[in-house]
Amino acid sequence: MARKPPRWYFSFGSAYSWMAYRDLVTRYPDVAEAIDWLPFWEPDDAHHDHLEATGVQLPYVAMSREKYLYVLQDVRRLARERELRMVWPVDREPRWEVSHLAYLVAEEHGHGRQFIDAAYRARWEEGMDISDPEVVGGLGAALGLDPGLLGGAWQDPEVRSRGLKALNAPYRDGVFGVPYFIDGFQRFWGVDRLPGFVSAVRHRMAAATAGAH
Template sequence: MSLSIDFYFDFSSPYSYIAANRLEGFDARNGKTLTWRPILIGAIFKLLNNPPQTELRQDYMMRDAKRTASFHRMPLNWPSRFPVNPLAACRAFYWLYEDKPDVAIQIALALLKAYWVTDHDISDADYVLDLGERFGIDREYLQEGLNDQTVKDKLRQTTEVAYQRGVFGVPWVFVGDEPFWGQDRLDQMERWVQISGWKY
């Protein structure tokens, strides 16, 4: 039986933006299925009683995220609103993912780019609906998804499961029960997938 591979990310995380772009095409490269699981990392921070973001820490993160994106030849412009509430983005993703996973992933990548490159407010449900239309998703259909209780429960439950599994930051990938935190562990994670891990 092949191990599940779960990618936890938050739309308001610059490192999730970098990781998502690096993981595009993962399935084709490795012959394995990567399951995308957006979560609300802010909710996990509250459960962990994490201290608020300090100015010193945010200044470093802004510099490091830009440097890291540049290293991977990706554009990244720090948004004018940070962080944002990604509820609408997450709900749109889960509404689409079960039946149209490829479209959901492409919309997720577009939402990440909209926030981290072109400074769009992805907390605005109307913007999420507009973007969905550009991918051929009926506006009323997607609006139904944003208000669907099953979708709301899915996001809450996925965030709770991530916390229970030990997730304390994003991006985070589990290969089975093997945890990899941070976009800087993706090469190691892919190698782990390719050779079925190693002893340590």
């Protein structure tokens, strides 16, 4: 059985995932180019019911007030350490299909990474509501993509079907939060575990290069 490529699961809804993204592309661009990028999000009711019916259970739990207050403090601290300008989002009832299914469309058109950058910047650096289809459509337009195609992806039956398949991947991989990194049997959860993942991937890449000579 062929070994799966190293990969990471990201979500536009997670500030920790945003910071992991920034670390990955600025500090470890070689690893960023060598791994698979896979989305992970909290499904809407229709997707949730379909996943449950097929035996797919994603580990979402409500956040306590105490944990929420801790996360607010922790995220601000980590952003300051990275000298990142951060605006805490105000989207009170997010619809994560809007942005993540738009990503699948952007990826299909060869602009997946650019869309990820734009979506993270919009939500965590500019305070925009990426659950608004018009906002997401605007992100697509800035990339030269049809804004209606991206803004309407969350309602497109074919794209929603692809979204269900995408959400099967974290279930199979046992993902329980983001950012989540996998290299072979090694798993790394959290932005602070990214250096360990990078080390593992680079070690394997070096060994493969040495074996080819």
